[in-house]
Amino acid sequence: MRIYDSFISALKAVWTHRMRSILTMLGIIIGIFAVTSLISVGQSSNAAITAQIEGLGTNMLTVSIRDYRAKLTLKDVEEMKSLDGIAAASPAITSIYTVKNGNTSMDSITVQGVSPDYQAIRGYKLDSGRFISDKDNSSRLKVAVVGQNIAVTLYGTLDVIGQKIAINGIQFQIIGLLEQQGSNETTNQDDLVMIPFVTAQRVMQNTRISTVYLSAVSADIVTAAQENVVKYMQRFSTQDNGFSVNTQSSVLKSLSSVTATQTAMLGGIAGISLLVGGIGIMNIMLVSVMERTREIGIEKAIGATRKDILLQFLFEAVIVSGIGGLIGIFLALFGSGFVGSIMNTAVTVQSGVMILALVFSLAIGIGFGIYPAVKASKLNPIEALRYE
């Protein structure tokens, strides 16, 4: 039979058993819908995170020192500024504390000790007041720059310059308020408190410098700057993994590998439902072959070859899975918008994912339809004709 006639014949068979076809399709619809929308949600959140990190400035470098024998001083950090390609450097020390205004308090607040360069490196903008100065550092002043959330929660107002804030029970004076920034990958900057680095060393009782933030002169020379920093750092530690110098792009890379894994996991879990849908197709096709045994016998008697019978049944499976796939993709297009509105991110279904989903659903039709189809094609015509 011609391929076209086989296809039409299969289409008619699917239509004849439409209730059964729709129920079988449902498995594929749900599977494809789940896979497509979950992968799209994963991809879209990945894209959102990437955009946010890139928005932080791509010329930032981070030095993390793990070697305890590496004694880096503030003078060394100053010296790093004169390295080729480096524009600014700031040490950082971080701890989690409870902060208080009178009886109002906030737990688990990230308090960072930094130097004046930190503002430029991270690109922080101030809503009011000023950032930490060299003088604050050298005089170990108890001053703080706070995020908007801190101000609103502790004081109920954004007018907080000059107010007192207790960090771990020590009184600080607020000198600056950050602009509202939203959240990024590491900290919520609206919940951040920054104090002079030298003051922080006291408060946190830690004189070791284990983290240094730097910024390259421009984004193009980040890699060259990174090499210079590595070279400079080697005088403090020769140990393997004694320190690491990361750029935003390396952070981005490791982060996107994490989200890619997450996406793959989500897709994999949803893939199980697709597998179940495929088994449903196989099940129904086997029943169908059984029911139509006599019909197959007649077809063979009037001239159908094995290939004709095989194609007929394979087409039926592929039509069911293909239409199911299309409906699933269609639902995912609407559904992911809905999921996106719940998750507060824009979720878009990429055309690549749609094509992949369609190819996958057709492959499932072939994969799970082939066994019943082969079984049908191999029926002995005499026995099939005798089948009641």
Added chain:
Amino acid sequence: MALIEIKDMYKIYEMGSEKVHALDGINLEIDEREFVAIVGPSGSGKSTLMNMIGCLDVPTSGKYYLDNEDVSALPDRRLAKIRNSKIGFIFQQFNLFQKMNAYENIERPLKYARVSRQRRADMTKAALEKVGLSDRMYHKPNELSGGQQQRVAIARALVANPPVLLADEPTGNLDSKSSNEIMNLIKDLHSAGNTIILITHEHDIAKEADRIINMSDGRIVSEIRNVKGDIVVGKGKKYENL
């Protein structure tokens, strides 16, 4: 050469340790335009012989020439093609496709023969005309009487103009009035030049044929030439005595 030529055909089934000879050395020739009836009790091997003639089965040994082609050892693909172009099957159970109307049923073999759509329509309509069912084209089998269903089946059998029409108890499921109609139709087809092989256990039906082949235990035990359906001659026996 005869249209059908069977030489020393055996079909042996192994049932456990026992060997069953369904066909036990059949020699048979059927010429073009003959009307042959194969009779015999159940288990005589007439159905097996019919399956062989219809290329639905292959013999254990022996030769079968159909239309000058050795078809005794062909692969499935070739056999399907021969069934499609050389044989028209007429079954006791009609064996129509229940989901298709009369027209689609008759058209089906032509699709396997890859006939173009326009030619299919012409040939299908001609076949419907021959069996007198042009006005029932769009009826499904369950909307037709038994006799009408068998007519559709006959139209399907002859639509591709095969050299052989193979009828297996064509009237077995019909009342006597419809039986007569169908037998008249088969006789008409014979007069129009078709070769007909009829398998039956009813002597009244067999009597309509030119030649009656009697089978028993996988062998042809007697063969009778039937002259004008009246006087029966062959191997010295009268037909009534069979």
